[in-house]
Amino acid sequence: MPELPEVETVCRGIAPFVEGQKITRVIVRESRLRWPVVDNLENKLKNLKILQVARRGKYIILNSQKSALLIHLGMSGHVRILSKQESPKKHDHIDICFDNKKLLRYHDPRRFGAVLWQEDNRQQHFRLAHYGPEPLSRDFSVSWLHAKARKRQCAIKTLIMDNKIVVGVGNIYASEALFRAGIKPDSPASTLNEIQITRLIQSIQYTLKLAIKRGGTTLKDFLDMNGNPGYFSQSLNVYGRVNQPCYTCHSKIKHYKMQGRATYYCPSCQKR
């Protein structure tokens, strides 16, 4: 399940192979993704040169001079760079071929992901219009988060997973960051004081940066573009560790469902 660190890992991995390359061919085998792939994607992309690979939240953005292609990996998606034409396997939905003979292959069994065409990249895609700050940017500040949190009654975990508040914090890293900050996942957002908000921001940033350094988290199906797993799963403190001892205090890690999402926490390290 790719979250921001996984997507960042993928962006860094594919950039050397696609930046500066011209698209020669596009094959769409399955256009029924989260949103239908735009008609005639091949004609739109053909002969475009990819100038830059960027990321916004969990979207990979391939920018050409005037337009952009946005790729979201959903839950189960990945992209890989292939050197030669390998026969496509099940769920290999889209190929983008470049003039350096490399091929970017989009694979997504659950089809929760998306490939979006943006004609004019001077403004952001409408799907990103409501996006809040990047968690690793200065815009994700104590004053921003505190101002948002004090008006909201929802659980703090729900708040930090809201893309309008901050992008790219998914279920795994939300649990991990709250553990690190010593904050209970179900604390009402409005009850957090400035010290806790500060600690939470630091924890989110620390957790995401460490995960990027480790090449992302591999639980079931995340592989980087070389097909290698990430190693952050070895650094998880609470996620998936139900009934196992907390590394800090040895209490049993607990979990429950919060709005349909598995939520893990340490009952003694996360008091308020």
Add this chain to the structure above:
DNA sequence: AGTGCGGCCTGTCCGC
């Protein structure tokens, strides 16, 4: 406007 929940998907796992 905030909140909560259903739906989209398929692979995997569990119990019968």
Add this chain to the structure above:
DNA sequence: TGCGGACAGGCCGCAC
């Protein structure tokens, strides 16, 4: 061994 059902969860879109 087969089969149904639960689960995984990002994110939208709807209802209240």
